[in-house]
Amino acid sequence: MAAQIPDPITRHTGFSDLPIHRTRSILANRPVVLMTTRHGASDNVMPIGCLRVPEGSSARISCVVAATTQTFAMLLATGECAINVPPRSMAEVVSGIGACSGALYDKFALFGLARAEAGLVNVPVLPQCIAQLECRVSDDRAARRYGLFMLEVVRLRVQLASVTNRPGPTRPARALPVRTAPDCIAPVPPYSSSSMSQ
Secondary structure, three states: OOOOOOOOEOOOOOOEEEEHHHHHHOOOOOOOEEEEEEEEEEEEEHHHHEEEEOOOOOOOOEEEEEOHHHHHHHHHHEEEEEEOOOHHHHHHHHHHHEEEEEEEHHHHHOOOEEEEEOOOOEEEEEEOEEEEEEEEEEEEOOOOHHHHHEEEEEEEEEOOHHHOOOOOOOOOOOOOOOOOOOHHOOOOOOHHHHHHOO
């Protein structure tokens, strides 16, 4: 289990609430987001690339989370998460986060991520990201078989300057080099609720 290294909880400033029906426009053309989860005293963050807003829905998100990850076990156990939309400048960090197991490392400490508390769900959010979508699992019937979760967005917060004063979509670039310690890359073992609570 990753050691939980204390870090300062940042004040959740610089964000404004948007109507939840803006979910589709905020997530449009964003290939990778960061999902944050919490189970007991453990927080985790993981890149998610397979995510979409179904047609006819303005506040639901479908996403696929690999069953071998700690995020999958946490999401299944608690039914809560946050989708954090990273700016282009976080591309290398996003790539590095995806190369680490949350069971072996405190990714927040390893990558210098600040964290704040969500308002309506019990998970951390990333104040360095340009948008935060607080979510609850609305349907996990296909989770164990396909890794598919349906999420209901309960709160949408954005840094308005980042979203409105940009010439085009702000999204992380792909395939940039990762500057992390070699031992950061590790296989992800299976998890149980009991092992996460230790």
